[in-house]
């Protein structure tokens with residue numbers, strides 16, 4: 037079992053789905069750390085309640101020095117013995133230094149059918165473009181934002197009357213099923229490479 041760290045910025049419902057999946061004895065990852073860049077993230081309490089070490093590394097005191105913030109995160113990650121990182125609603129763009137350091141060991145969930153709609157406001161942009169479906173993608177993290185190799189996707193038809201909010205709400209349970217499956221695949225790949 038690979039030591040798993042989950043990076044969050046807020047609610048942490050995808051993190052909770054990963055923790056739940058990882059409670060199964062045959063799951064290929066074991067959560068060792070939940071880390072939030074926002075000290076008030078709800079997900080930190082959820083993680084503590086599940087008995088997982090949870091820490092905040094506030095990005096604010098570091099100002100514009102992204103690498104200094106990331107070095108502080110990296111110290112916590114290495115200290116916990118991290119072997120794989122899952123970004124789960126982590127809303128800071130990472131520098132090439134951090135991404136390269138963890139490349140091949142870091143995955144992300146993004147609320148669009150990549151390569152479409154990288155970045156923010158994915159559902160609104162899909163609606164505006166007249167798409168017939170939206171979805172979520174779990175991918176390896178590479179230096180380009182939302183740009184790495186795709187591991188697995190889930191999709192959902194857009195219905196009449198849908199808004200960005202209704203789509204996000206309907207997509208969320210699909211994300212919660214998708215992410216544990218995709219993380220397990222990522223673990224298999226890392227185990228084969230090691």
Ligand code: GAR
Pocket residue numbers: 044045046047048049050051124125126127145146147155172211
């Ligand atoms: C999820 O929908 C995730 O796909 C999205 O944020 C939400 C986090 O919810 N991620 C991104 O937008 C990444 N740029 P959660 O905190 O409840 O898991």
